[in-house]
Amino acid sequence: MSAGSQLNHPSPGDLALFALDGDLSEEAERHVRDCASCRSTLAQFVRVTEAARAGATDPVRPPAEVWETIRDQL
Structure with missing residues (x-):
């Protein structure tokens, strides 16, 4: 892994x-x-x-760090 590959993350x-x-x-x-x-x-x-393509009726729960990030940005 080159150092340069870590500097340019694709956007979310x-x-x-x-x-x-x-x-x-x-x-x-x-x-x-x-x-x-x-x-x-x-x-x-x-x-x-x-899950969306399969028509899942149960919600996919994001990991706790997603909610922590949202909370931190509010």
Whole structure:
């Protein structure tokens, strides 16, 4: 993993769109392969996307740190 790959994280919006349609730049895809944080974020978006596509009736509960981040930003 190169130090440069950690400096340019894809935006959460880009990761969400990737979870929806699989369209991410080659550079961003390489970064996600090397960055555990971005892989984790992408995995969460994929989980939500898959649940929505499956028509899940049970809500997908985000991890506690999501609510902590929201609370901190209010």
